[in-house]
Amino acid sequence: MNRRKLDELGDYDVRDRKRRRTDATEIEDRLESLINRVGEKSTSSLESNLEGLASVLEADIINYKGKILKILSECAVKMPEKTTIYTTLVGLLNAKNYNFGGEFMDLMTRKLKEALKGCMWKTARYIVRFFADMVNCHVISTNSLLKLYHSFLETTREDNSPQVRSDTYVYAVLSSLPWVGRELYEKKEQELELLLKHIEIYIRKRSRKHVNGLRVWKSDRPHPQEEYLDCLWAQICKLKADMWQEKHIARPYVAFDSILCEALQHHIPPITPPPHHPDNTYHFPWVVFRLFDYTDCPEGPVLPGAHSIERYLIEEHLHNIIKEYHLERKICASALLEFPLKQKIPLEYMIVEVIMAELFHLPTMRYIEICYGSLLIELCKLQPSTMPQVLAQAVELLYDRIDTMNVCCLERFVSWFAYHLSNFQFKWSWDDWIGASQLDHEHPRGKFIAEVLKKCMRLSYRQRIAEVVPEQFDCFIPPKPTCNFKFDPDTGSDLPGCDTAQAIITVIKNKGGPEEVLKALQALNNPVKDVDDDSPFNSMQIEVFTQTLLFLGSKTFSHSFAGIAKFIKVFETLIGGHEDAQLVVLRAIYELWSTHHQMIVMLIDKLLRTNTIQCATVANWIFSSEMKEEFTK
Incomplete structure (x- = not known):
């Protein structure tokens, strides 16, 4: 065979391998798309889609088992809202291929162990929930699930480990019970009672010293403010009283009970929670936010009670949507309004309450502050007939309860409300206030x-705000921002340093540099020289220079920043790193812009960024006795 024919055969072989790789990739992508999209809107029923998908996956398990296992395990964690759909799918596959079900169990067990070891608590909680629901699909035995629960609850008996650790494991168990509680009640009632008794003993003895620091309001009226674990325990107790029957979770596996009940079950391998390590991080506790009750909602779907399990399930789903899409306000707003079963609940009220819960989350917000304001505006655009009214009602309720609101939450309320008004021409029912x-x-x-x-004035201008609000609000409108130049020749010509200030103005207007300014300042004597001959800085020079430079740049922020940047060497020479000298700069800024707090903030921020003054100095000045009048403003 000649070289040309060999080359041609080699080309055919390469093309054939590429074609096979391309075909395999296309099939894997198709499988991933099918699995990810199951449960979305379709002309066919969910049950028929699951049955068809199970048949497709069964046929492809031989060649693409690894890929199918990987996709299903990721969906179990990343799409918790579709837990019952994927457990049903796994149950159907397990009924047809027992070995595949065993390999999936092994994979999920490894993922759970890795999540516990890596302190990925949300991932671990979703896997435990998935295990719980697989009991309903006859994939996992009830005994092995109960053993997993008890191994988690053993953390409550540990010595020398923080309460937040045992809280995290107890929360994982409690949050999965809505899915499997009914099944355990019917088949393992005594074991379930023992489990709940163990949890109850722990709930009663745990410390709650942290709760006061996480409350949005100091008062429990009209809504009790419960810590998250206490609230979930009360909801589980209510679910138990209702015979473990809830109305929110979709359970597609019921339609396949005749198939699933014949499948062989697997056992969860023994899982022992890894020991506590000082470097471990756990979920920070929180207090459940409550703003509305059923009396606040108009005629229509009834708002689930504070201790109904439906309230927990819906709120958790809404929180997950915000977490998933908080960087994309339009997608997030659409996803919230497309909430499943929205016809059965007052959705707008629950969305607003959940967003407010995120906004007022203590000690810090989970996401950047602008996220919540932009999301609420987008919701008002998409649902103009109802959302603005619900939001207005929420503001009124918050205003009525503002007397006992946490100061941090009050500040966030102020910031968000001003931003919201700025997007709606500052229109509000001001007369009601x-x-x-x-x-x-x-x-x-x-x-x-x-x-x-x-x-609002920062987001607009003073005259605009004065025209919007009633005359009675004149006492609330900030004074007109003015630059109070201490060394103005028309008002302060008798003050020491006035002549030097004028000389500096002349130098700067003539485009002089730092050297010329320092030379002009040499004419000023140190006012503390007679008292302390060793004073390392001249406070008069610092005050005159600071006020004069910022007066010349008073037209805009940019003018002030440019002046600071150009004469930064003058500041460094005069201050010399001394804290008392830095305090002189801060006092000079405050005197110059006492009626323009935004300018004070921006100038101090600029000086901090240039290392002209230090953060500790600013903190000492803010909390000094000379600033006590500002404490309650």
Whole structure:
């Protein structure tokens, strides 16, 4: 055979291998798409789609078993809202291929062990939930699930481990019971009672010293503020009283009971929680936020009670949607409004309550603050007939309860509300709040309105805000921002340093550099020289220079920043790193812009970024006795 024919045969072989690889990739992509999209809107019923998909996957298990296992295990964790769909699919595959079900169990067990070891608690919780629901599909035996539960609850008996560790494991068990509680009740009632008794003993003895620091309101009226584990325990007790029957979880495996009940079951391998390590991180506790009850909702679907398991399931699903799409407000808003079973609940009320829960989450918000404001605006756009009214009702309820609101939450409320108003031309039923103008000037409602108007002014301008609100709100509108230049020749010509200030103005206007400015400042004597001959800095020079430079740049932020950048060497020379000298700079800024807090904040931030002043100095100045009048503003 000649070389040309050999080359041609080699080309055919390469093309054939590429074609096989391409075909395999296309099939894997198709399988992934089919598995990921099962349960989405379709002309066929969910049951028929699951049956068809199970047949397709069974035929491809021989060649693509690894890929199918990987996809199913990822879906179990990343799509918790479709847990029952995927457990049904696994149950159908297990009924047809017992070995495949065993390999899937081994894979999920490994993932659970890795999640526990890596402190990936949400992943671990979703896997435990998946295991629980696989009991309903006859993939896992009830005994092995109960053993897993008890191994998790053993953490409550550990010595020298933090409470938050045992809380995390107990929460994983409790949060999975809505899926499997009925099955355990029917087949293992005594064992279930023993399990619940163990949890009850732990719930009663655990410390709650942290709760006060996580409460949005100091008062429990009108809604008790419960810590998350206490609330979930109360919801599980209510579910137990209802004979473990809930109305929210879709259970497609019921349609295949005749097939699934004949399948052989697997056992979860023994899993022991890894020992506590000082470097381990656990879920931070939180207090469940409650804003609405059924009396706040108009005629229509009834809002589930605070201790109904449906309330927990719906809220968790909504929180998951926000977590998944919080960076894409339009997608997130659409996903929230397309919530399944939305016809059975007052969806707008529950969405607003969940978003407010995220906004007021303590000690810190989970996502950036702008996320919540932009998401609520998008919801108002997509649902203009109902969402603005529900949001307005929420604001009124928050305003009514503002007297006992946590200060951090009050600040977030102010910031969000001002931002929201700025997107709706600052229109609000201000007349309903006129009564606040008659209250003591230190009352939280008056403080709230004053802070909102101050924030609104930053997002607009003072005259615009003054025209929007009633005349009675004049006491809340911030004074007109003015630059109070201490060394103005028309008002302060008798002050020491006035002549030097004018000389500096001349130098800077003539485009002089730092050297010329320092030379002009040499004419000023140190006012503390007679008291302390060893004073390392001249406070008069610092005050005159700071006020003069920022007065010349008072037209805009950019002018001020440019002046600081150009004469940064003057600041460094005059201050020399001394904290007392830095305090002189801060006092000079405050005197110059006492009626323009935003300018003060921006200038101090600029000086911090240039290392002209230090953070510790700013903190000491803010909390000094000379600033006590600002503490309650």
